[in-house]
Amino acid sequence: MIWIQEQVRLPAVPRGFHLVTHEVEEGLPGLSSIGVGVAHVFIRHTSASLTLNENASRDVLRDFGAWFDRAVPDGASYFEHTLEGPDDMPAHIKSALLDSSLTIPVSDGRLSLGTWQGIYLCEHRDSGGPRSLTVTAWGEERG
Amino acid sequence: MIWIQEQVRLPAVPRGFHLVTHEVEEGLPGLSSIGVGVAHVFIRHTSASLTLNENASRDVLRDFGAWFDRAVPDGASYFEHTLEGPDDMPAHIKSALLDSSLTIPVSDGRLSLGTWQGIYLCEHRDSGGPRSLTVTAWGEERG
Amino acid sequence: MIWIQEQVRLPAVPRGFHLVTHEVEEGLPGLSSIGVGVAHVFIRHTSASLTLNENASRDVLRDFGAWFDRAVPDGASYFEHTLEGPDDMPAHIKSALLDSSLTIPVSDGRLSLGTWQGIYLCEHRDSGGPRSLTVTAWGEERG
Numbered sequence: 001m002i003w004i005q006e007q008v009r010l011p012a013v014p015r016g017f018h019l020v021t022h023e024v025e026e027g028l029p030g031l032s033s034i035g036v037g038v039a040h041v042f043i044r045h046t047s048a049s050l051t052l053n054e055n056a057s058r059d060v061l062r063d064f065g066a067w068f069d070r071a072v073p074d075g076a077s078y079f080e081h082t083l084e085g086p087d088d089m090p091a092h093i094k095s096a097l098l099d100s101s102l103t104i105p106v107s108d109g110r111l112s113l114g115t116w117q118g119i120y121l122c123e124h125r126d127s128g129g130p131r132s133l134t135v136t137a138w139g140e141e142r143g
Numbered sequence: 144m145i146w147i148q149e150q151v152r153l154p155a156v157p158r159g160f161h162l163v164t165h166e167v168e169e170g171l172p173g174l175s176s177i178g179v180g181v182a183h184v185f186i187r188h189t190s191a192s193l194t195l196n197e198n199a200s201r202d203v204l205r206d207f208g209a210w211f212d213r214a215v216p217d218g219a220s221y222f223e224h225t226l227e228g229p230d231d232m233p234a235h236i237k238s239a240l241l242d243s244s245l246t247i248p249v250s251d252g253r254l255s256l257g258t259w260q261g262i263y264l265c266e267h268r269d270s271g272g273p274r275s276l277t278v279t280a281w282g283e284e285r286g
Numbered sequence: 287m288i289w290i291q292e293q294v295r296l297p298a299v300p301r302g303f304h305l306v307t308h309e310v311e312e313g314l315p316g317l318s319s320i321g322v323g324v325a326h327v328f329i330r331h332t333s334a335s336l337t338l339n340e341n342a343s344r345d346v347l348r349d350f351g352a353w354f355d356r357a358v359p360d361g362a363s364y365f366e367h368t369l370e371g372p373d374d375m376p377a378h379i380k381s382a383l384l385d386s387s388l389t390i391p392v393s394d395g396r397l398s399l400g401t402w403q404g405i406y407l408c409e410h411r412d413s414g415g416p417r418s419l420t421v422t423a424w425g426e427e428r429g
Contacts, residue, residue: 044400051239059224081345096337114187194382202367257330
């Protein structure tokens with residue numbers, strides 16, 4: 001039984017949806033020693049989130065922003081938590097609609113994602129700054 | 144410590160929400176050997192998703208479709224990713240709002256679901272085709 | 287390798303969003319023996335859910351309710367599943383938009399949450415009653 005737990009720091013990105021599959025895999029070099037297992041990617045924030053989605057087209061990333069910004073509008077009149085800016089409360093709601101963590105199968109030393117699946121960092125603040133992940137993986141040693 | 148990892152293929156279903164608890168359990172015959180553990184059900188796609196919800200009434204499955212089709216309308220004017228059809232970009236958004244994977248406790252060789260909980264396959268495409276799951280379970284051997 | 291699995295009963299709360307981090311931690315006294323691991327908090331219901339979000343401001347909890355009650359309105363005309371009351375079908379949709387389970391890293395005997403992250407019980411029914419959680423944790427023994 002192998003256990004790995006690492007902190008991964010993602011540099012600041014503009015508000016929107018960003019592919020970070022490569023950054024997550026680079027933060028888990030020990031993954032190659034797991035034959036069958038699971039990886040867990042956890043974001044330590046409440047105004048940015050994670051999701052798995054299409055890894056091929058930049059339009060998809062852009063359209064995620066278009067939908068979420070309409071569904072949870074900045075500065076909506078029914079929000080009372082406005083002290084941290086008009087993008088703060090929407091960022092909390094969007095984070096809850098998406099995921100604070102991803103759990104992904106590991107097979108033969110790699111994240112076993114579908115062909116079109118990539119890991120998105122969903123940055124919901126205008127100036128969110130760097131974001132911290134805790135990445136944990138566990139499983140049977142690769143034979 | 145027991146590890147199980149299986150591929151489960153779900154046949155094509157119409158767009159909408161479908162109970163697949165039985166199909167998932169059938170894909171995991173080894174589960175009966177785990178006393179205390181966890182099962183992870185992962186869908187390898189970005190236009191279909193999973194969720195846990197009410198397993199008793201067909202109206203609930205239908206009403207899920209009614210709400211999601213209104214919340215993320217086909218062919219909305221603000222989507223740019225339209226090459227794959229008017230149902231494609233909404234399918235990506237719906238998949239992100241629901242779950243790409245479910246993590247469920249295992250007790251005494253079975254998925255430990257609440258009385259009313261069932262596993263939904265959420266098919267967001269008009270013609271999504273068969274869907275592939277990777278199901279992983281791990282835990283202590285049953286005494 | 288340590289395995290813990292406990293049932294945690296949360297007393298009835300009013301419809302809305304409630305911080306329950308402390309109650310979950312109290313239900314997992316054995317967590318202190320895990321050095322590196324994972325905790326899984328699972329709600330055994332389909333009309334209440336869980337999420338991780340901001341633990342500091344009561345306004346945030348209130349604004350979650352304001353947004354979700356607008357996004358999934360009680361008694362919407364397009365719902366057919368109305369036998370259990372106007373808040374029932376919205377409760378199922380809200381549960382699916384949020385999480386039926388949370389997976390959280392464990393480090394040095396504690397839930398390794400970000401500074402501002404707390405566990406929310408999201409009660410979507412007007413009279414939901416007590417709610418049951420199954421909490422499972424597994425990991426390496428603390429050195």
